[in-house]
Amino acid sequence: MGSKHYTSMFLYFVTLLFIFPTISAVRFPLDPTPTNDLDFIRTSCNATLYPDVCYTSLSGYASAVQDNPARLAKLAIGVSLSHAKYTAGYLSKLSRASASAAVRDCVSNVRDAVEQMRGSLRQLREMNHRRPGAPAFRFQMSNVQTWMSAALTDEETCTDGITEEMEDGETKTAICERVADVKRFTSNALALVNTYANNGA
Numbered sequence: 001m002g003s004k005h006y007t008s009m010f011l012y013f014v015t016l017l018f019i020f021p022t023i024s025a026v027r028f029p030l031d032p033t034p035t036n037d038l039d040f041i042r043t044s045c046n047a048t049l050y051p052d053v054c055y056t057s058l059s060g061y062a063s064a065v066q067d068n069p070a071r072l073a074k075l076a077i078g079v080s081l082s083h084a085k086y087t088a089g090y091l092s093k094l095s096r097a098s099a100s101a102a103v104r105d106c107v108s109n110v111r112d113a114v115e116q117m118r119g120s121l122r123q124l125r126e127m128n129h130r131r132p133g134a135p136a137f138r139f140q141m142s143n144v145q146t147w148m149s150a151a152l153t154d155e156e157t158c159t160d161g162i163t164e165e166m167e168d169g170e171t172k173t174a175i176c177e178r179v180a181d182v183k184r185f186t187s188n189a190l191a192l193v194n195t196y197a198n199n200g201a
Helices: 002-025 038-047 052-066 069-096 099-127 135-167 170-200
Strands: none
Touching: 038 052, 038 069, 038 170, 052 069, 052 135, 052 170, 069 099, 069 135, 069 170, 099 135, 099 170
């Protein structure tokens, strides 16, 4: 009697082992593979002039951006703005110890670029509830594109003046390298803004 009881219990548990995986497979399917947020950053950055710089600077925020082009554009402008502000501070200190008019002009140019980027970022933040493709969206995106283009022009004006008017030396090289770095970030931000504007138009 006891032997039959144990045999029945054994068969019962073996049956459960086969049934439960089946139930789980039917009622609780595996979650679909989530979108790789890094792929979105990488693909978006491939449309810029400096994709490696773009990916390196933005990939750390992939989980926050996900696959949202508006968030990516705002992030890119924010990163560019941060570098521009830092460079403006560096140039400002340098100008106080330099008699070069080119350095003072460069400070002014980079500060103007900072203000242009701030304006772009404010405009994008105000567009959170705008519907892509609507006239208001296109108008505001046009403003953002214009300001980012102006920021890049200001930065190029700075390096042009330094290149033409300053004598070769460590100071000239340092300024050109720092502003060239900012130009790369600004160029990438503009490219991502343009992508967002074109796809949302």
